[in-house]
Amino acid sequence: xxxxxxxxxxxxxxxxxxxxxxxxxxxxxxxxxxxxxxxxxxxxxxxxxxxxxxxxxxxxxxxxxxxxxxxxxxxxxxxxxxxxxxxxxxxxxxxxxxxxxxxxxxxxxxxxxxxxxxxxxxxxxxxxxxxxxxxxxxxxxxxxxxxxxxxxxxxxxxxxxxxxxxxxxxxxxxxxxxxxxxxxxxxxxxxxxxxxxxxxxxxxxxxxxxxxxxxxxxxxxxxxxxxxxxxxxxxxxxxxxxxxxxxxxxxxxxxxxxxxxxxxxxxxxxxxxxxxxxxxxxxxxxxxxxxxxxxxxxxxxxxxxxxxxxxxxxxxxxxxxxxxxxxxxxxxxxxxxxxxxxxxxxxxxxxxxxxxxxxxxxxxxxxxxxxxxxxxxxxxxxxxxxxxxxxxxxx
Numbered sequence: 324x325x326x327x328x329x330x331x332x333x334x335x336x337x338x339x340x341x342x343x344x345x346x347x348x349x350x351x352x353x354x355x356x357x358x359x360x361x362x363x364x365x366x367x368x369x370x371x372x373x374x375x376x377x378x379x380x381x382x383x384x385x386x387x388x389x390x391x392x393x394x395x396x397x398x399x400x401x402x403x404x405x406x407x408x409x410x411x412x413x414x415x416x417x418x419x420x421x422x423x424x425x426x427x428x429x430x431x432x433x434x435x436x437x438x439x440x441x442x443x444x445x446x447x448x449x450x451x452x453x454x455x456x457x458x459x460x461x462x463x464x465x466x467x468x469x470x471x472x473x474x475x476x477x478x479x480x481x482x483x484x485x486x487x488x489x490x491x492x493x494x495x496x497x498x499x500x501x502x503x504x505x506x507x508x509x510x511x512x513x514x515x516x517x518x519x520x521x522x523x524x525x526x527x528x529x530x531x532x533x534x535x536x537x538x539x540x541x542x543x544x545x546x547x548x549x550x551x552x553x554x555x556x557x558x559x560x561x562x563x564x565x566x567x568x569x570x571x572x573x574x575x576x577x578x579x580x581x582x583x584x585x586x587x588x589x590x591x592x593x594x595x596x597x598x599x600x601x602x603x604x605x606x607x608x609x610x611x612x613x614x615x616x617x618x619x620x621x622x623x624x625x626x627x628x629x630x631x632x633x634x635x636x637x638x639x640x641x642x643x644x645x646x647x648x649x650x651x652x653x654x655x656x657x658x659x660x661x662x663x664x665x666x667x668x669x670x671x672x673x674x675x676x677x678x679x680x681x682x683x684x685x686x687x688x689x690x691x692x693x694x695x696x697x698x699x700x701x702x703x704x705x706x707x708x709x710x711x712x713x714x715x716x717x718x
Contacts (some may be wrong), residue, residue, distance in 0.1 A: 334589065343376035360454065400505040405512035405525050408481075410474030419466045424456045425471045430601065431480060432623045434471040436592070438478050440528075442599045444507050448526065451504035452482055457523060458497035459484040473530075477509075481525040536574050538564040544584045548632025552582055552639050583649075589633065590654030597622065598661055608669035616708045619685060620701030623692045634693035655682075669716070677715045684708060 343359070361373055374380060374391035416430035417423075431452050435445040456467040465485030472479045504526045505511050514523035533541065542563035547553035557578050561571045575581040597618055605614040626633045660682060666674035685706040691700035 340372055340376060342465075343372075355361040358633045400508050400526075401509050402511050402513060405481075405514040405523060408474065410477075410479075415468065415470040417466050417468045418456055418460065421457065421460055424453050424460065424467075427452055427456055427467070429621055429625075430469050431471065433596070433622065434480075436596045436599075438473070438528075442595060442702070446599070446603060447503055447507045448480060451500045451507075451526065452625060453479065454496045455484075455500035458500065459498070463542050468648070470666060476530050478528045478530060479525055480528075481523055490583065505632070517614050535564070535566045535570050538566060539571060539574060539581065540585055540588070543581060544589075544632070547582075547585070547636050548630065552636055559564055583617050586636070587653070589636070593622075593633065593655075594654050594657050597658065608665045609712075611665050612662070612669055612712055613709065616684070616688075616705040618625060619688060620698055620705055623688060623701045624698045627692060627696055631693055631696055634689055637689055638693045671715050675714070677711060680711055694708075 329460050359377065361370070374389045376392065377389055378392045380389045382696060413434045416427050418427050420460075428449050431449050435448055436442070436691075440448070448481050452469055456469070459467050459482075467485055468483040470481050470483075472481070474566070483621070501524070503512065504524070506528040509529045510527040512525040512527055514525070539560060542560045543555070546559055546563055551608040555570060557568065560581070561568050564571075571581075575584065597615075600618045601614045604618070605611040617632050623634070657677060659682065663674050666677050671677050684707055688700045688704045692698060
């Protein structure tokens with residue numbers, strides 16, 4: 324968390340153009356009509372894009388096929404042959420059957436969000452991965468393995484499909500998965516056997532060049548996570564970011580100001596991640612209250628696997644005189660408000676008391692996990708939360 328964003332190098336309009344074009348092509352052989360209304364206030368350039376992404380146009384002159392659509396190439400991410408990834412592996416998970424596909428989510432969503440993906444792009448990538456996994460498993464291809472990795476210039480999400488087959492990608496679920504992935508990524512790579520059957524699909528995201536400010540924040544993530552906030556000096560941060568000290572001080576008047584800015588971004592990102600995961604996994608308010616400690620426990624395990632950088636800095640920032648304590652408390656307040664609103668919507672008679680108990684449990688989880696480097700406290704807290712909910716929820 325706290326990394327500069329690793330986003331596809333597409334602008335918003337280009338992303339929308341991909342979406343509309345691929346959506347139409349994806350359902351071209353389906354017996355349905357998809358209608359997109361556009362007003363006369365759209366620019367000529369916007370209407371030209373419509374002609375490229377819609378097979379039929381209806382105007383004042385009547386309905387007619389759009390020649391620009393049929394003449395336009397596929398606007399999704401380009402396809403290429405997969406080569407070796409000369410970088411570090413971030414995560415890996417394997418699913419042998421339909422019930423295990425949900426476990427692949429964890430191997431994708433946390434690394435993607437930590438790399439700076441937006442919530443929507445991370446969720447779209449998870450959808451592409453899980454749909455492709457289901458397509459392969461439904462085709463009796465055997466276990467599916469998902470891994471993420473990063474190099475200096477790119478971030479990768481690879482889905483190894485088990486037994487090679489061409490039907491994984493041509494089936495309904497597989498075709499949707501490739502379409503979704505090619506909307507959000509910069510390149511789709513395929514690993515094929517000699518006979519042409521696909522053995523792996525890789526969604527590749529280019530890493531954009533970083534500004535000096537982004538490099539300093541990334542260096543702070545590395546050094547604060549490795550040694551703690553106090554141990555990282557301005558000299559070390561500037562050297563890690565490859566900037567001069569004068570550049571550092573022109574952007575951050577002091578190390579304390581860097582810490583405040585960095586931790587505010589870290590906390591905002593963490594809260595956004597947690598809420599997005601709760602919302603994605605549970606529909607009703609009661610289910611979301613149950614999901615909170617499952618998500619917390621999963622995140623704790625991920626942070627411990629990475630060396631506990633966020634757990635340690637979160638503990639450090641709670642100290643009374645810490646310069647970033649206010650930023651940390653603001654993030655806690657946002658999560659408190661979300662959980663309180665959820666408890667109220669669930670019909671909890673005394674939401675204040677329940678959320679206070681939840682927060683004490685969560686603080687204990689973070690402190691104990693940072694101290695012991697094990698996720699056991701999260702599992703204990705999840706069981707305790709289940710009992711609290713059983714008592715607090717009305718019959």
